[in-house]
Amino acid sequence: MSEGTAAENVGTTGLPEGDLTLGQHVGSGEIPRYEGGSRTPGWDDPVDLTKDPAVIPDPADCPVPEELRAEIERHMALYPDARSASIPALMAAQKVHVWCSPTAIEQVACVMRLTPGYLAAVATFYDMLETSPVGRHRVYVCTNISCSLRGADELLLRVQEETAGDPDFNVRGFECLGACDIAPMASVDDVYVGPVELDEVPDLVAQIRAGTEVLPEKQIIRRKSVDPNAVSTS
Amino acid sequence: MSQEAILFKGIDEPGLNTLEVYKRRGGYGDVFRKALSTPRDALVTELVESGLRGRGGAGFSMGKKASFMPKGAMDKYLVCNADESEPGTFKDRELMTKSPHMLIEGMIIGAYAAGATRSFIYIRGEYAQQADILDAAVAEAYADGLLGKHILGSDHSLEMLVHRGAGAYICGEETGLLDSLEGKRGNPRLKPPFPANQGLYQGPTLINNVETLATIPHILGMGAAEYAKIGVENSTGTKLISVSGHVKRPGNYEIELGMPVREILYDLCGGIEGDREVKFYFPGGSSSPVLTGDDLDLPYDFDSMAKAGSMLGSGAIIVVDDQTSVVDVCLKLAQFYKHESCGKCTPCREGTQWTVKMLERIIAGTATPMDLDIMASVQTQIIGNCLCVLGDAMAMPVGSMIEKFRPEFEAYIEEARARSERELIASLEEPGEVPLVGSLV
Ligand SMILES: Cc1cc2nc3c(=O)[nH]c(=O)nc-3n(C[C@H](O)[C@H](O)[C@H](O)COP(=O)(O)O)c2cc1C
Ligand code: SF4
């Protein structure tokens, strides 16, 4: 979470892929470099040093949707220190703008009276806050240990195939979502489902597109806590 | 050793998440009223005597931690750690989904004991459904006079707020959590000062895990002495355990501490998938050093796990069968910590990155056996040299895997190298290809 998007492009060889001025071959003498000449990820997108740092936006030239403003102010009032509301506020803005776009951050900054830089620093820290454009349906497929032992990597690939090219989807491999009992699992717009079989993926994606309940029988909320078969013999 | 139901007793009763059903079952009853009129010190003493150890990972005495809270009139806080991001752990989710009032009742009593008048539940943002359930339960409790000023006419007042995170494992670390709750990036703080002296908004703060706090009403209900009879020495009571991976029935189970691991895996969880053998398991979440199939007769309690060189941690057992490559699991593990390292200290930030790179090299067939030694030495250089224990949390299990499965790592390196060389030679033999100089690195 500490690195920028270029780090996400580092493939299994450890060398960057994607939008790079990559030399021909590994071992051919050319050293792959990110744009800007750096060999390490994270420095490919330098700040523009000719610009002044953004200051707290002036309400006069930063229109904020009324509902968003009200929601952010409601969160701010809940804490002894209003700044504690930064995550809920960014989440609220993300709901409106789909991602933490410069406009979204500016609007939060305007209401909370914080600099956009402060909020951008917060937004880049947390996995659920998106700092580049994404689709509005969040599908987090857990690919951590317990899920990968039960086929999560194949599941992620399958979901990616099924949604390929659809700009409405934000499909991501995610760290352990705290539902390894239903591995392999996914969080679909905050609804946990699992275990998801590969042949259920087309249904799942169709349900997301149609806006209906996703895999109702497989939702964690319907799962019993205690397994009646679980008895100890001693 | 038996399966005890204290926290999970009747957990699947429909409507238990509502105040009405919870109260009908005795919640917020005589025990609760009595607790709020007991002197604080007596309550803390009772918690110490129960032997309750923190259920979030570190296993520190709950009562002792509460006793560290300074006396005197000042703003003090209770924070419930519901970040639950340790891979393999999903027990707090179950409690919050099914019985949110158990947690709230425990928090009200815990806050009273610690002298705190404001409380927060820091829940991971991914648990949106659970956060909604908690929000509703907190609102019910306010409406019923169980939260707010002068709870049930007593001297105790408590505000409570559910705060949603936004996805960061490090916010489960108590000081990272506090920074995050203050609206910052969740970077851990230097300790001391410990949160009990200077925590949230610089005020004294008691931080406990969901399960720890939810146990409080039960301890007071049965009495500390009775509670301490459950379990084994130094590991009293029951524990919710999350079992996942290659078992037939993954899930949450409540056990009496000290139950043999074999009983957990074979009786409760129905054995290993496909009736295969256990190769290794993480006894306390992904941060715990692995134990092998030879360690199944160990009693599952804090001291036995520590003696075996691992830890009980959050109570999450991840089981890996004999068909799985230790190298693949090791890479998944290292990738997680690399992704979650906050980047504040060098050994953790660089060590996690390099461990991933070296494992990728092993898998790609470009590593030499020497790389294994380098990787092992990276782990020893991380341990004890970081600000928080996230670095150690990768270094300990990775180190334990290399130590216990060194021949498999070595064989993997050789096989992968041979494979990549074969592939290279095959590609060179294709007509029209120009051989690349220096490609056999
Ligand atoms: C990297 C890291 C992650 C942690 N994650 C959690 C967590 O998700 N939940 C939790 O209760 N404790 C977690 N802890 C442990 C907390 O720091 C703290 O010890 C615990 O919340 C104290 O509560 P307890 O005494 O009731 O266990 C984590 C610790 C570290 C170092
Ligand atoms: S050990 Fe890692 S996660 Fe912890 S403070 Fe240091 S860099 Fe951050």
Ligand code: FES
């Ligand atoms: S590993 Fe997938 S939910 Fe835990």
